[in-house]
Amino acid sequence: MTRPPAPRRAGRGPSARARAWATRAPLLPALIFLIAVTQLPFVATLFISLFDWNSLAPDERAFSGLSNYKTVVTDASLRESILTTVLLTATVVIVSVVLGLLLALLINRKFVGRGFVRTLLITPFLLVPVSAALMWKHLLYNPEYGLLNGGWAWFTGLFGDSTPAQPDWITDMPLLAVEASLVWQWTPFMMLILLAGLQSQPLDMMEAARLDGAGTWQMFRFLTVPHLRRYLELGTLLGAIYVVQNFDAVFTITAGGLGTANLPYTIYQTFYQAHEYGLASAAGVVVVIGTIVIATFALRVVSSLFSEEASRA
Amino acid sequence: MSTTTAPVKAAPATTAYAPATRRARRRSAGLGLLAWVVGLGFCLPALWMLLTSFHSETDAATNPPSFTAPLTLDSYKVFFGSDGGASPWPPLINSLTASLFSTLFVLLLALPAAYALSIKPVRKWTDVMFFFLSTKMLPVVAGLLPIYLFAKNIGMLDNIWLLVILYTSMNLPIAVWMMQSFLADVPVSIIEAAQMDGARLPTVLARVVAPVAAPGIAATALICFIFSWNELLFARVLTGVTAQTAPVFLTGFVTSQGLFLAQLCAAAVVVSLPVLAAGFAAQDKLVQGLSLGAVK
Numbered sequence: 303m304t305r306p307p308a309p310r311r312a313g314r315g316p317s318a319r320a321r322a323w324a325t326r327a328p329l330l331p332a333l334i335f336l337i338a339v340t341q342l343p344f345v346a347t348l349f350i351s352l353f354d355w356n357s358l359a360p361d362e363r364a365f366s367g368l369s370n371y372k373t374v375v376t377d378a379s380l381r382e383s384i385l386t387t388v389l390l391t392a393t394v395v396i397v398s399v400v401l402g403l404l405l406a407l408l409i410n411r412k413f414v415g416r417g418f419v420r421t422l423l424i425t426p427f428l429l430v431p432v433s434a435a436l437m438w439k440h441l442l443y444n445p446e447y448g449l450l451n452g453g454w455a456w457f458t459g460l461f462g463d464s465t466p467a468q469p470d471w472i473t474d475m476p477l478l479a480v481e482a483s484l485v486w487q488w489t490p491f492m493m494l495i496l497l498a499g500l501q502s503q504p505l506d507m508m509e510a511a512r513l514d515g516a517g518t519w520q521m522f523r524f525l526t527v528p529h530l531r532r533y534l535e536l537g538t539l540l541g542a543i544y545v546v547q548n549f550d551a552v553f554t555i556t557a558g559g560l561g562t563a564n565l566p567y568t569i570y571q572t573f574y575q576a577h578e579y580g581l582a583s584a585a586g587v588v589v590v591i592g593t594i595v596i597a598t599f600a601l602r603v604v605s606s607l608f609s610e611e612a613s614r615a
Numbered sequence: 616m617s618t619t620t621a622p623v624k625a626a627p628a629t630t631a632y633a634p635a636t637r638r639a640r641r642r643s644a645g646l647g648l649l650a651w652v653v654g655l656g657f658c659l660p661a662l663w664m665l666l667t668s669f670h671s672e673t674d675a676a677t678n679p680p681s682f683t684a685p686l687t688l689d690s691y692k693v694f695f696g697s698d699g700g701a702s703p704w705p706p707l708i709n710s711l712t713a714s715l716f717s718t719l720f721v722l723l724l725a726l727p728a729a730y731a732l733s734i735k736p737v738r739k740w741t742d743v744m745f746f747f748l749s750t751k752m753l754p755v756v757a758g759l760l761p762i763y764l765f766a767k768n769i770g771m772l773d774n775i776w777l778l779v780i781l782y783t784s785m786n787l788p789i790a791v792w793m794m795q796s797f798l799a800d801v802p803v804s805i806i807e808a809a810q811m812d813g814a815r816l817p818t819v820l821a822r823v824v825a826p827v828a829a830p831g832i833a834a835t836a837l838i839c840f841i842f843s844w845n846e847l848l849f850a851r852v853l854t855g856v857t858a859q860t861a862p863v864f865l866t867g868f869v870t871s872q873g874l875f876l877a878q879l880c881a882a883a884v885v886v887s888l889p890v891l892a893a894g895f896a897a898q899d900k901l902v903q904g905l906s907l908g909a910v911k
Contacts, residue, residue, distance in 0.1 A: 304671070314866075322737075322738075325731060325732065325735050325737050326737050327816075328727030328728060328730050328731040328816060329728045329731040329737060329743065329830060330722050331727065331728070332724040332725060332727070332728035332747075332787060333728070333743070333746075334722060335783070335784065335787065336747070336750055336784055336787055336788070337781075338779060339781065340753060340784050341750070341751045342763075343757075343758030343759075343761040343762050343765075344753060344757055344759075346758075346759050346761035346764075346765075347757050347758060347760060347761055350760065350761065359846075363724070367765040374747070386733050391699075401653035405653065406658075408646065408649065408650045408653060409650055409654075410645060411643065411647070413643070413647025413651075414647060415626075415651065416647075416650070417652075419650050419651055420654075420756035420898075421656065421895060422655060422658040423653075423654050423656065423657055424894070424898070425805065425891070426657070426658070426660075426661060426892055427657050427894075428841070428887070428894035428895070429883075429887045429890070429891070430844065430845050430881075430883070430886050430887045430890055431628060431845055431847065431862075431863060432847055432859070432862040432865045432866060432886075433664075433847075433886055433887045434866060436865065436866075436879060436883055437664045437883055438660070440662070440669060440874060440876060441663065441664055441772075441876065441878060441879075441880065442660055446676075446678060446680045446875070447675075447676040447677060449660070449663055449680060451678065452677070452678045452679045452680040453680065455679045456679035456680065459679060459850050474750060486657075486660070486678035489657075491905065492629075494901060494902040494905065495902060495905070498902045498903070498904070517904060536824070537683070540905070543751065543752055546754070547754050547755055547756070549755075549756075549847060549848045550847045550848075552832065553847070553851075553865065553866070557785075562707070565754075565756070566754065566755070566756045566848070569756040569757075569759075570756060570759075570848065570852070573759070573760050573763075574852060575774060579760060579764075582636055582760055583630070583760055583804075586754070586756055586757035586758075586760070587757075589754045589756065590753060590754060590757045591756055593752055593753065593754055597749060597752040599751070600895075601745055601748065602660070603751065604745075605735075605745070606746065
């Protein structure tokens, strides 16, 4: 473990370098693979974004500089999908963090069948996203025989009302319909992370606070919440990474219609259906720039978690 | 009854606290009950889907819903019997192939990398870790088009091995992060002992590190499997008929056959089963894995 600069200069350089490479070597396959499969395509996207290129008219491919970016910024529907993405991500992450916290608090106490209830609660997260989205679309939202309207009809039927309101959920509130299904899927994820946070809370501190006469709310506000802060940040960060990129729910429930097209869906459509390769690439680059801004902040959060762990080791 | 003075002294205190504890106990029981109600309510859509998959089509599409309709296996029989429609087996086998092989490749690449990052830290190892994580933040759509064009040019479209490669890259960063945290728990002394005996890296990894970190590696594998099985966007864009995966099959199922609610539910249940099984098995390690090892 001696790594002073002197021996390196004193002729032991080659062997030190060899040792350094021996340490690094196991890392290389993973690094090289990842760079080849994730970074190179992005460089290609950057390149393509500078061209006016519609695959239906391949002969008219031409260098067009930044004009695709201009279109992205000025196009109303693309701008709307940026707004939709922000709205969708923020709503889903915030609501599922709050619900996840409530569920974690509820389940962080001993009761009969706790393991089973926990299993019930994480099930939505484990359903294949397409399955879940199809289930919401047809089994719950369907205006004629969906469980939401059906359950409501059953409930009002108990009171003799045979003509209850039967809204068409997806048409009437499309974005909310997508958000609800995503909140349902992501709440368990938040719950799991926050539950881990609750269970790592030092018990002796809680005891001490209780002996000092702190009430439940005070203990929650001044001990639990500060302790959970890092877990809340982590859940928000990871949730945001995944929800920003959501494609399955938008694709399945509304097919991007009725103002629910988020950026991943819009880009998919631009390139897969409209064949506008240059434009789709420019939109992709814009998404990446936006993500980098968020990620810089996000990485700092993880970094703080990480350095704490490193200092513990 | 009291032979010492201590219980006598304690007695007033006990009676004084008795109402509070009884109230606390009743409140606790109430919260337990509430947890059950909330848990069942939260899971209701999934349970309803399971129930509907065992109903006949006519019973499935009633309003108000019927909770007591007779149960039948018809939907599953239709689903697997490929009643005029496409057989679900090729997509299921494709998903299995893509998920299993990509998980295997992820482990083969991530284990040495995690070893270099945790047990024999390379210099600037945190930077390397963050590079891995940052690739996860790169939106998938931003690289999809070049991958599509490249695959098209070399004739790899609609080929399950293309998905294997992409799923490997998709899960590799997560796996490196997870395993780094699991391998950090392996005592360095036993590794050094093995190296003294002349063991080289592959032997050390296979004989010393892997057995000790087995539970963590298993959890990593399960999570990679789940993410690969669930993936839709790559599979949707890059596969067609022969390499179609289960999620893609599921999306086609509805549009092509009109709306058969019970059948749709059966299909959704079958496609979700492997993931549910893997997830329930990994429940305890799931949190640690999903939070990239940052939460222990």
